Amino acid sequence: MEGRLARIGLRIWVGGVLLFLFVPIGIICFYAFNSSNVQSWPIHGLSVKWFSVAWHDPQVRAAFLLSLRAAIFATVVALLLGSAAAFGVHRFRFFGREAVSLLLVLPLSLPGIITGIALNSAFNFAGIGLSLLTIIIGHATFCIVVVYNNVLARLRRVSGSVNEAAADLGAHGLFLFRTVTLPMLSTAVISGALLAFALSFDEVIVTTFTAGAQNTLPLWVFGAIRLGQDLPEVNVVVVGVLLLTVVPVIAAARLTGGGGITRGSAAGPRISGG
Amino acid sequence: MGMQNQGPAGRGTTAWRQDRVPAVRLAGLRKSFGQLAAVDGVDLEVPQGEFFTMLGPSGSGKTTMLRLIAGFEQPDSGVIELAGADVTRKPPYSRDVNTVFQDYALFPHMSVLENVEYGLRVRRVPRAERRSRANAALEIVRLPGLGGRKPVQLSGGQRQRVALARAIVNEPEVLLLDEPLGALDAKLRQEMQLELKRIQREVGITFIYVTHDQEEALTMSDRLAVFDRGQIEQLGTPVQVYEQPATDFVAGFIGISNVLERGGRRFTIRPEKICLLADGEQPPTGSHIEQGRIDDVIYLGSATRYQLTLSGGGQLTAVRQNTQDAVAGTLGAAGQTIGVAWREDQAYEIAGRRRGAAASADDLAPAGQRPVRHEGRERG
Numbered sequence: 048m049e050g051r052l053a054r055i056g057l058r059i060w061v062g063g064v065l066l067f068l069f070v071p072i073g074i075i076c077f078y079a080f081n082s083s084n085v086q087s088w089p090i091h092g093l094s095v096k097w098f099s100v101a102w103h104d105p106q107v108r109a110a111f112l113l114s115l116r117a118a119i120f121a122t123v124v125a126l127l128l129g130s131a132a133a134f135g136v137h138r139f140r141f142f143g144r145e146a147v148s149l150l151l152v153l154p155l156s157l158p159g160i161i162t163g164i165a166l167n168s169a170f171n172f173a174g175i176g177l178s179l180l181t182i183i184i185g186h187a188t189f190c191i192v193v194v195y196n197n198v199l200a201r202l203r204r205v206s207g208s209v210n211e212a213a214a215d216l217g218a219h220g221l222f223l224f225r226t227v228t229l230p231m232l233s234t235a236v237i238s239g240a241l242l243a244f245a246l247s248f249d250e251v252i253v254t255t256f257t258a259g260a261q262n263t264l265p266l267w268v269f270g271a272i273r274l275g276q277d278l279p280e281v282n283v284v285v286v287g288v289l290l291l292t293v294v295p296v297i298a299a300a301r302l303t304g305g306g307g308i309t310r311g312s313a314a315g316p317r318i319s320g321g
Numbered sequence: 322m323g324m325q326n327q328g329p330a331g332r333g334t335t336a337w338r339q340d341r342v343p344a345v346r347l348a349g350l351r352k353s354f355g356q357l358a359a360v361d362g363v364d365l366e367v368p369q370g371e372f373f374t375m376l377g378p379s380g381s382g383k384t385t386m387l388r389l390i391a392g393f394e395q396p397d398s399g400v401i402e403l404a405g406a407d408v409t410r411k412p413p414y415s416r417d418v419n420t421v422f423q424d425y426a427l428f429p430h431m432s433v434l435e436n437v438e439y440g441l442r443v444r445r446v447p448r449a450e451r452r453s454r455a456n457a458a459l460e461i462v463r464l465p466g467l468g469g470r471k472p473v474q475l476s477g478g479q480r481q482r483v484a485l486a487r488a489i490v491n492e493p494e495v496l497l498l499d500e501p502l503g504a505l506d507a508k509l510r511q512e513m514q515l516e517l518k519r520i521q522r523e524v525g526i527t528f529i530y531v532t533h534d535q536e537e538a539l540t541m542s543d544r545l546a547v548f549d550r551g552q553i554e555q556l557g558t559p560v561q562v563y564e565q566p567a568t569d570f571v572a573g574f575i576g577i578s579n580v581l582e583r584g585g586r587r588f589t590i591r592p593e594k595i596c597l598l599a600d601g602e603q604p605p606t607g608s609h610i611e612q613g614r615i616d617d618v619i620y621l622g623s624a625t626r627y628q629l630t631l632s633g634g635g636q637l638t639a640v641r642q643n644t645q646d647a648v649a650g651t652l653g654a655a656g657q658t659i660g661v662a663w664r665e666d667q668a669y670e671i672a673g674r675r676r677g678a679a680a681s682a683d684d685l686a687p688a689g690q691r692p693v694r695h696e697g698r699e700r701g
């Protein structure tokens with residue numbers, strides 16, 4: 048009896064938490080279809096006109112393109128540097144290896160405001176004007192971590208014995224990498240990239256200090272809300288940002304949790320958690 | 322058990338092997354990890370076509386031995402020769418050796434057939450030949466028709482067979498197997514032991530087989546080496562190692578050891594070689610007879626085990642088959658004294674006591690008078 052009550056209680060609790068998390072998001076999505084430009088309840092009518100308004104707003108367009116470019120470049124940088132760092136840390140034993148590992152992961156746990164201010168003063172000091180490049184550098188600091196963590200976790204989990212098995216069967220160098228190492232890592236690399244993209248696309252704090260006069264999409268939303276302008280458009284943009292970040296995150300989760308990793312580890316008798 | 326029926330000639334060692342180069346030759350092999358000597362001076366020759374086993378407790382350096390032979394570890398000193406060629410400094414991919422890893426290490430993103438073909442693909446064997454050889458290998462391990470599956474879709478025993486097929490398809494000089502049956506349940510293990518023996522006979526490849534299971538080692542091997550702390554304690558046929566353990570450690574590790582000290586010399590007798598005498602029963606001629614008190618009687622089904630304390634000093638374990646006229650209980654219960662006999666030639670003198678390895682024998686000999694067998698191998 049007690050177990051049954053506890054179970055029902057737990058369900059209600061979880062339901063409450065989920066409501067708390069998702070009702071505000073639901074409301075925003077709903078408001079995006081509000082025909083009026085005043086946000087009041089109940090809404091006057093349903094319409095998709097704000098989608099069209101937002102799409103044709105040059106400011107929104109510019110901000111969207113800047114965000115997209117920053118996210119793509121930051122992801123590419125993170126892919127190259129993050130994977131390389133993961134390989135290095137995994138493969139070689141060198142002095143300060145643990146320190147390097149910690150320093151790489153640190154930016155993710157560091158408050159964004161500190162990263163932002165630090166980068167801002169560094170750019171000032173070096174005489175680098177704030178531009179797309181500085182946004183990319185700012186985003187790369189935390190995007191690298193995501194790729195690095197993903198790839199390193201996969202390397203630790205699968206690579207040892209399987210790479211040795213390939214070498215044992217006569218493979219080495221590029222052939223081994225192409226036929227065994229890379230295929231086993233690919234889902235980790237892709238999911239790392241998707242997460243990095245999502246992180247970069249909706250980042251506000253670091254961007255505030257590295258973007259200068261330009262607006263990324265989140266910065267534009269932030270500004271509009273502070274000024275109380277274009278609120279219907281904000282709702283539409285938020286829906287867009289939501290889609291562009293949630294979809295990659297779900298895809299990444301499926302790649303690492305659903306397919307890739309379990310398939311990789313299930314080949315051996317050891318069952319790995321997570 | 323079941324060893325007593327095999328003649329002391331054992332299996333394996335035949336004359337023709339001597340005029341061929343050994344498949345594997347190790348000389349003075351050493352490998353340390355920090356302070357720890359994982360492999361501590363091993364000399365060994367394994368003739369071609371032999372089923373050779375390295376037997377030892379966990380941590381005795383067996384895996385390190387295999388990794389040295391395969392090339393995954395570099396020895397600190399010593400030489401590794403494969404078929405007469407020095408490969409000590411060669412990388413794994415240029416050694417004619419294949420390994421069956423303990424965790425199988427199958428490629429999860431490839432099908433079973435692609436896994437098996439991999440070694441041939443590396444060697445640029447044409448596709449058609451690759452296919453047919455891989456299928457033949459799958460046939461040998463009795464997995465035909467599963468080539469299209471992914472490793473994740475196979476059971477533990479099937480994965481084990483794929484790992485084996487992936488290795489033997491390359492027809493290497495030597496096949497290294499690291500506790501390949503360790504992850505299987507008892508019934509499957511026994512099946513696979515027979516299978517492995519059959520496969521080894523069929524393909525004629527030299528097997529170097531690692532296990533910590535003494536029964537497995539005794540039933541499968543042509544010869545075996547008993548390892549302890551990175552050194553070979555004893556090398557010989559299963560019969561030799563079982564019947565004439567060279568050291569306390571071997572006696573203790575393989576089967577139940579009975580170590581007795583008589584007149585300053587130490588002997589070991591296997592439990593099933595001891596004859597327990599019922600009242601008035603005469604021992605076989607040429608037997609050594611002592612009196613012993615029964616401490617415990619343990620019924621084992623097909624046999625009964627007796628724990629005895631001898632009046633001449635020392636403790637013995639005796640095993641008596643429960644044949645039709647020797648059922649459990651007929652010899653008396655705990656507390657009684659009976660005659661204990663064994664043939665003189667069944668008691669083997671132990672030449673050396675090393676590093677106090679066999680705890681069961683520790684109370685038999687005063688620490689001061691421990692004979693030394695191999696001076697160079699003794700450690701404090």
Ligand SMILES: Nc1ncnc2c1ncn2[C@@H]1O[C@H](COP(=O)(O)OP(=O)(O)O)[C@@H](O)[C@H]1O
Nearest residue numbers: 354357359377378379380381382383384385386
């Ligand atoms: N890469 C390594 N680094 C440090 N110590 C190791 C390493 N490999 C093995 N050892 C140590 O060497 C000893 C022998 O190990 P191993 O060869 O795996 O033994 P076995 O296979 O007989 O269980 C163990 O004490 C083990 O801890």
Ligand SMILES: [Mg+2]
Nearest residue numbers: 380383384385
């Ligand atoms: Mg081992």
